[in-house]
Amino acid sequence: MPLTREQFNQVMAAHEPRLRVSVLAQVGAGQGLDVDELVQEVRIRLWRVLSSEKIVEHLASYLRKTVVSVVIDALRRHTARREDSLDQQVEPPETTLEPELQADRDQRVKRVHAAIAALPERRRLPAQLLLHGFNPQEIAQMTGLTTATARNLAYRGVEEIRASLRAGGQEDWDE
Amino acid sequence: MNELEARPPQRALAAAVRCDPTLCPDADTLVAFADGTLAAEQRDRVAARVAECASCAMVVRVALDALPWADGLGDGLQRLLDAGSGKASGQGPDPHDQRQGSASGQGSGADGVVVGDFTRRTRVERRFKGPPVALAVAASGMLMVFAVVLLRTPPVEDTLRGAPMIAVAPLDGAVLRQVPASLRWPCAAAPTAANVEVLGADASPLWSGTAQECAVVLPESTRVALAPGQYLWRVRNAAGEPLLGPFAFRVEP
Numbered sequence: 001m002p003l004t005r006e007q008f009n010q011v012m013a014a015h016e017p018r019l020r021v022s023v024l025a026q027v028g029a030g031q032g033l034d035v036d037e038l039v040q041e042v043r044i045r046l047w048r049v050l051s052s053e054k055i056v057e058h059l060a061s062y063l064r065k066t067v068v069s070v071v072i073d074a075l076r077r078h079t080a081r082r083e084d085s086l087d088q089q090v091e092p093p094e095t096t097l098e099p100e101l102q103a104d105r106d107q108r109v110k111r112v113h114a115a116i117a118a119l120p121e122r123r124r125l126p127a128q129l130l131l132h133g134f135n136p137q138e139i140a141q142m143t144g145l146t147t148a149t150a151r152n153l154a155y156r157g158v159e160e161i162r163a164s165l166r167a168g169g170q171e172d173w174d175e
Numbered sequence: 176m177n178e179l180e181a182r183p184p185q186r187a188l189a190a191a192v193r194c195d196p197t198l199c200p201d202a203d204t205l206v207a208f209a210d211g212t213l214a215a216e217q218r219d220r221v222a223a224r225v226a227e228c229a230s231c232a233m234v235v236r237v238a239l240d241a242l243p244w245a246d247g248l249g250d251g252l253q254r255l256l257d258a259g260s261g262k263a264s265g266q267g268p269d270p271h272d273q274r275q276g277s278a279s280g281q282g283s284g285a286d287g288v289v290v291g292d293f294t295r296r297t298r299v300e301r302r303f304k305g306p307p308v309a310l311a312v313a314a315s316g317m318l319m320v321f322a323v324v325l326l327r328t329p330p331v332e333d334t335l336r337g338a339p340m341i342a343v344a345p346l347d348g349a350v351l352r353q354v355p356a357s358l359r360w361p362c363a364a365a366p367t368a369a370n371v372e373v374l375g376a377d378a379s380p381l382w383s384g385t386a387q388e389c390a391v392v393l394p395e396s397t398r399v400a401l402a403p404g405q406y407l408w409r410v411r412n413a414a415g416e417p418l419l420g421p422f423a424f425r426v427e428p
Contacts, residue, residue, distance in 0.1 A: 007255050013376075015248040017407050020378035021421040023240045027233065035378075050252065060249035061206070064241045068202040071237050075196035075230055128226035138239060141211035143222055 003050050012043060023067060033074050041070045115164040119157050126150050127157025194228035205231070209238035247348075347422040354398040354426055358408050362389040365418040368410045373397075374421065376405040386410065403428055 016039060024035045045066050049056060056062045119127060129139045136151035143150060199205065200221055207213050208221045225231045344359040345351055358371055371391040372383040381401070384391045409420030 003252070003255055003259065011248065011251040011255060014405070015244060015251065017374070017376045017378055017405060018244045018247065018421060018423060019241070021374060021407050021409070023237055023244060026240075027237060050256075059253055060242075060245040063245040063249055064238055065202045065206050067241045067245075068206055068234055068238050071234055072196060072199060072202055072205075075199075075234070079196055125222055125226050129222070129232070132226070132229065132232035133236060134232075134239075138209075142208060142218070142225075142235075144211070144215060144218060 002052060005047070005051070008047055008050060012046070019067070024071075027071055027074075032078050033071075038070055038074055041074070042067055045070065111165055111168055112161070115161040115168075118164060119160055123153045123157035123160070126154035127161060130154035130158055131161075194230055196228075196230040196234075198224070199228065199231040199234060200224065205234050206238045209235050341419060341422075343419070343422050345422075345424045348424070350425045350427055352426070352428055354393065354401045354406075355424065356398070357390050357392045359390040360410060360419055365389070365410050365412075367412045368418055369413040370411045370415070372409055372411060373401075374407045374409070376407075378407070381406070401426065 019042070020035060020039060024038050027033055027035070027038065046063070049062075116124060116128060125143060126139050126145070129142065130136070134142070136154060137147050139145070139154055140147040140150035145153070200208070204213070204217075204221060205225075208218060208225070211218075213221060225235055341347075341364050342361055344357075345355050358373075360368070368386040368389065370383055371386050373381050373393070375381050382393070382397045384393070403426045405423060405425045407421040407423050409422070410418045412418050
């Protein structure tokens with residue numbers, strides 16, 4: 001028997017704060033996405049399925065896929081909107097830097113690219129994933145390495161990137 | 176180098192690997208990738224994409240961070256769905272249940288009545304014709320076997336991912352009569368803890384304080400100000416990066 005709306009609202013209300021804090025807050029920050037909209041979209045999609053007769057085999061897995069799918073869709077919509085507004089010149093771009101600052105930033109980005117590209121292939125991927133904020137255990141899980149190997153390769157890779165940037169005169173690369 | 180020193184210059188990298196999110200793999204693929212369940216060839220392709228694209232990496236991050244939430248909500252929803260289909264333990268099956276049968280055609284109510292169709296129940300009863308003592312011995316034996324199977328501790332290596340279970344005080348999800356005087360966590364779980372943040376149910380920050388000896392004391396004024404309801408708290412390091420949590424507690428006087 002499908003859930004009633006009252007049951008659904010009750011159980012969602014109990015778990016929604018955790019969704020906001022641990023998952024969606026970081027997505028909203030700096031990505032131009034609205035956390036309230038994301039939460040609402042997750043609710044709508046879940047309600048649509050759970051109020052129907054559709055049987056969901058692995059509920060927890062389905063819930064995660066729903067959240068991920070909502071985030072991907074929101075990112076795509078956001079990108080499309082941004083491109084539209086740039087095409088129409090209705091709104092100014094989100095970040096407008098002074099030409100000198102923009103040039104400096106481009107230069108830094110190029111240096112980071114070059115430092116990453118110069119890494120030995122075996123260390124490149126773990127290091128990049130570490131730089132994206134994944135921990136060694138997660139990197140191991142995602143790449144099929146052991147945790148010890150992933151940790152070793154990732155940290156050595158990051159250290160090499162750091163050294164390479166310092167050697168190129170970029171002391172404040174952490175900033 | 177410790178993990179904090181190795182923490183990413185994420186903004187620089189995000190700028191370096193900014194990409195079009197339309198090029199990210201779909202949700203199923205990214206969740207499978209986060210769980211490490213993709214085949215090697217596809218895993219390598221997705222890993223390369225994620226490493227090259229900050230948006231894709233962020234989505235994988237969401238898939239990983241959503242795990243405790245999904246487990247908790249999944250349990251809650253499953254209980255409701257089971258109750259709706261008459262599978263809930265502790266509830267005597269109603270006549271409707273016995274007529275319709277459960278989806279799997281098995282299970283038992285609290286009073287020992289087999290929930291399923293009458294044909295099946297008749298077969299079960301017939302099989303156990305015999306002296307009551309023998310029946311009791313057989314039932315005890317089966318119970319012991321089930322207890323051993325169900326209560327065994329799952330081997331660590333069987334667990335691919337799971338919600339972190341940390342002995343914090345108050346316990347995650349605790350229902351309390353009043354706002355706790357302090358929030359505590361195991362020192363080993365967050366040796367670099369510097370700050371604790373208390374958030375409302377809508378994730379709005381309500382209070383933050385400095386961590387001292389793996390705990391933080393909530394001032395009386397804050398405790399009084401927190402009305403009955405649900406709250407979350409998390410531990411951060413000096414750089415503001417989350418170390419532990421969020422943990423939840425509910426105040427119900």
